[in-house]
Amino acid sequence: MATPHQTRPDDLTMEVVDLIGSVVARYHEEFEEAAAGHALTGAQAKLLTLLSLGELPMRRLAQKLKCEPSNVTGIVDRLEARGLVERRPDPADRRVKVAAVTAEGRTVARGLRESLRFAREPLAALGDEERLALRDLLRRMVESDPA
Structure with missing residues (x-):
């Protein structure tokens, strides 16, 4: 397995x-x-x-x-x-x-x-809820990294 x-x-x-x-x-x-x-x-x-x-x-x-x-x-x-x-x-x-x-x-x-324009411009196109969800998902990824 x-x-x-x-x-x-x-x-x-x-x-x-x-x-x-x-x-x-x-x-x-x-x-x-x-x-x-x-x-x-x-x-x-x-x-x-x-x-x-x-x-x-x-x-x-x-x-x-x-x-x-x-x-x-x-x-x-x-x-x-x-x-x-x-x-x-x-x-x-x-x-x-x-x-x-x-x-x-x-x-x-x-x-x-x-x-740093690249993130600010595309992120501005996302609503508050979408940015919060993205932030939370990225935090989970970072926090689960053993390094």
Whole structure:
């Protein structure tokens, strides 16, 4: 007897996966364009966006960005030189440094999000109930991910 992971996905599932892939590809393309519009690399923009949600220890940033801590140090150095982020001692452990977004960095991060047209325009065509249903379905997908 085959387990769910061993069976071949049905056509509907494959179509949904392909559509999600198209949305992700379009998001990344526009995100890179938005980053360049703010004179940022994609990695700098991703880090700034993460920090706009809350300060994080450098090691945790590296985990979230799936890169080496030394790479994060370089990215933070460049963003710090532009006044977009700052390093602070972690209140829970003063030996640990956290990176935090500055007021200017928060403004740039907001500008990055607001410049992503691809989702805003199609989503505007959906009613409130449809957007709520889509949000709830996406949350369920994200929350069920073991990673």
